[in-house]
Amino acid sequence: MKKQFFPAIKLTLVLLIVLSGIYPLVIWGFAKLTPQKGKGELIEANGKKYYSNIGQSFTEDKYFYSRPSAVNYNAAGSAGSNKGPSNADYLAIIQERIDSFLTHNPGIEKKDIPVDLVTASGSGLDPHISVAAAEVQVKRISKIRNIPEANLRELVRTYTEQPAVGPQTINVLQLNIALDKLN
Template sequence: MKNHLSPAIRLTLVLLVLLSVIYPLVVAGIATLAPGGGNGVTVSANGRVVGYANIGQSFTEDRYFNSRPSAVDYNAAASAGSNKGPTNPDYLKQVQARIDTFLVHNPNAAPPGVQKADIPAELVTASGSGLDPHLSPAAAKIQVARIAKIRNLSADRLNQLVDEHTEGPLLGLFGPATVHVLKLNSALDALK
């Protein structure tokens, strides 16, 4: 038994030091090389931090581009989806309520007006994490008419702003083009 117990204790101690001390220090060291130094990437406007780049925020005022809905109310500590399937009656009611709200706030977004089929899915459904900070360019552009009217800006200028804040796919290959809503709304506030 002594032949088995001694190596097991030594292996436990080696793994304890390796996995409890060395590995966390290596990971923390690598994180300092990442953007934001391992503390997250912040978005600043007018010299002050207005949010984090990878965490969505709620924008529901009509003068801003609306964010993607969140199943966790944009709480990063509780990142999760709704866990309701696409045929769940409660989920379908929630999506329909979001569609109805969007149509009320965006009646004239595209001539002859926004139809239910025109609304991009990400404007009425939450992401898997509930924290997605991005929209598709189409989801941003369908809101342009509302914002142009409220802010007394030209729709062409707002479409240009959306285009300026559209990020292409990762490495030009992976994923769709996206618009970061917080950055777009910060730029919108900076317009004169």
């Protein structure tokens, strides 16, 4: 018994120092050498600092909406809705979101509403929307802000990111910061 336990305890202690002590400190040291200094990607607007990877809630009509979120974009936590695909209450919520979108966006047809605008993301903090989701909102924003649609479409194009592989995305926060600057 003793012959098994003592080596096990001593090995655990010394490994703790290596794996939970030295290893994270080494990585932390590397982090200090990177441009972001390990603080995550930050952007500045109006003298304020935001996390460009953390989505924000945009529900006002003058902004491009972000996606629905199970945690209201409060990154003190993170979660999806965990609703199953056949759940009747959940499908009713989707229908409500579609109806509400149509009320706020006159002149838009149902078939043009992309699915990411009415479904909640996995983290509740998704910083992106699809290109279609931005384009479908151009008409509304143009009317509210009195900016020609063509200018807004140009803005959407500018903020469309196409990684080497993977889907096209638009960072809603960056798009809306740029939108505020247009006025």
